[in-house]
Amino acid sequence: MAKxxxxxxxxxxxxxxxxxxxxxxxxTRQTISAIERxxxxxxxxxxxxxxxxxNVTLNDLFWEGTTNx
Numbered sequence: 001m002a003k004x005x006x007x008x009x010x011x012x013x014x015x016x017x018x019x020x021x022x023x024x025x026x027x028t029r030q031t032i033s034a035i036e037r038x039x040x041x042x043x044x045x046x047x048x049x050x051x052x053x054x055n056v057t058l059n060d061l062f063w064e065g066t067t068n069x
Contacts, residue, residue: 007050031046
């Protein structure tokens, strides 16, 4: 699985630490870290919660092949 640099960039744009995002979506910081590293494939429900917390779309963060790769 590839690293999720889109998630890391979106989180940085919101000036959120991994811990702040984790708290916002009710997971551990380690889960957010694993998603960013590409070591964990989140459920669709978690993806939606992350997108809402970062005010982005699923396509923005999780769709491969977009121009933001």
